[in-house]
Every structure is written in structure tokens, then in C-alpha cells.
Amino acid sequence: MRWFYDLRISIKLALTFFLILALTCILGAFSLLQIQKVNRSTTDMADNWLPSVQIALEMEVAISRVRGNQLLRLSSAGADDAAYKKQVDAQLALFEEKLAAFGPLAPLPEEQAQYRRLKQAFDEYKRVQAAVAQAFEGGRREQGLDLMRGDGARHYREVFDAADxxxxxxxxxSREAGPRRTPSTAPRWR
Structure with a gap:
């Protein structure tokens, strides 16, 4: 270490400056790599996972509104049939729109299988709802009620469960897309 003490002060300062500069560059490169990982995770969540959750939740709301409006239509004894039918048709159309929007956001095999199950259940639900609507329009409310209680309720649960x-x-x-947590980096408030 004697050689370091024998150097001139200007050389010592220059060596120290370059050492600090090199450490700063290494730290900067490491930071950029870590930020790229965070950016990939954030982009994946923002572009895929969160829109998928939002659309699936919107489908649950739409199918619940269809069911609710059908029940209100049944209990209204014909007073507001047109308004309830309009609401049911609008919510069915919204559900179909959201279903179509969800398709491209389901890249994983498990998601695709669940998506196909949802589509199949919804097709069956639409078939029953058409029969319920015909019964209402034909003045056969009891038949419509029976359909809603039987096949309608079963298919509604299938659609809702598949969306859920x-x-x-x-x-x-989305949790898996986030940065991997270790016990030392996990939040302490849990």
C-alpha cells in the first residue's frame, strides 16, 4: 500500500474520481436493468391482466342486470314490459360486446377453456331468455317464470360462475406478473 502513499495528490484525486465514476456507472446500469423488469411487469398488467379483470367484471354486472330486469318484468304484471325488455336487450348486447372484447385478452390455455365455457353457457342462456321473452309476449307469464326458475337459473349460474x-x-x-417477492422484500404490513 506504500505505493499509494507515494503518489502525487493529483493522481490520487484522479484515481478516486474514476473509481467513483465507475461505481456510479455500474449502479446506473444495474438500476436500468431493474427498471426494465418493472416496466415489463407493469405493461403486462396494464395491457392484459387489468383489462381482462375489468371486462369479466362488466360481464358479471351485465348478466346480473339481465336477470334482475327479467325478474322485474315478471313482477310488473305487464305495466313496464317494454322498458324492461329494452333493458334486457341492451344488457344482452353489452354482454356480447364484452365477451367479444375479452377473446383477444385470453392467451393462456386455461383462460381460453374458461372463455369457451362462458360462451357456451351464454349461448344457452340467450336461448332460454328468448323463450322467456316469447312466453311473456304471448301472455304466458307462468311458463316464463317456470323457465326462469329452471333452465334460466341454471344457465345464469353457469354464465356468472364462468365469468367469475x-x-x-x-x-x-396479475399477481404473478408482478415482481417476484422474497420474504425480505414482502410488505411488512401483511
């Missing part, structure tokens, strides 16, 4: 499963899958996917 998509919500769960996408929430799990």
Missing part, C-alpha cells in the same frame, strides 16, 4: 372464474384467473395472473 375468469376474474379469479386474471387476478392471479
Amino acid at each position: 372464474k375468469l376474474v379469479v384467473l386474471n387476478k392471479e395472473g
Whole structure:
């Protein structure tokens, strides 16, 4: 270490400056690499997982509104049939729109299988809802009620459960897309 003491002060300062500069460059490169990882995770969540969750939740709301308006239509004894039918048709159209929008956001095999299940259940639900609407329009409210209680309720639960499963899958996917946590980096408030 004697050689370092024998150097002139200007050389010592220059060496120290370059050492600090090199360490700063290494730290900067490491930071950029870490920010790229965070950016990839954030982009994946923003472009795929969060829109998927939002659309699946909107489908749940739409199908619930269809069911609710059908029940209100049934209990109204014909007073507001046109308004309830309009609401049911609008919510069915909204559900179909959201269903079509969800398709490209389902790249994983499990999501695709659940998406196909949802589409199939919704097609069956639409078929029953058309029969319920015909019964209402034909003045056969009891037949419409029986359809709603039987096949309508079963298919409604299938649609709702399939949409709910998509919500769960996408929430799990968004958690996995985030940075991997170790016990030392996990939040302490849990």
C-alpha cells in the first residue's frame, strides 16, 4: 500500500474520481436493468391482466342486470314490459360486446377453456331468455317464470360462475406478473 502513499495528490484525486465514476456507472446500469423488469411487469398488467379483470367484471354486472330486469318484468304484471325488455336487450348486447372484447385478452390455455365455457353457457342462456321473452309476449307469464326458475337459473349460474372464474384467473395472473417477492422484500404490513 506504500505505493499509494507515494503518489502525487493529483493522481490520487484522479484515481478516486474514476473509481467513483465507475461505481456510479455500474449502479446506473444495474438500476436500468431493474427498471426494465418493472416496466415489463407493469405493461403486462396494464395491457392484459387489468383489462381482462375489468371486462369479466362488466360481464358479471351485465348478466346480473339481465336477470334482475327479467325478474322485474315478471313482477310488473305487464305495466313496464317494454322498458324492461329494452333493458334486457341492451344488457344482452353489452354482454356480447364484452365477451367479444375479452377473446383477444385470453392467451393462456386455461383462460381460453374458461372463455369457451362462458360462451357456451351464454349461448344457452340467450336461448332460454328468448323463450322467456316469447312466453311473456304471448301472455304466458307462468311458463316464463317456470323457465326462469329452471333452465334460466341454471344457465345464469353457469354464465356468472364462468365469468367469475375468469376474474379469479386474471387476478392471479396479475399477481404473478408482478415482481417476484422474497420474504425480505414482502410488505411488512401483511
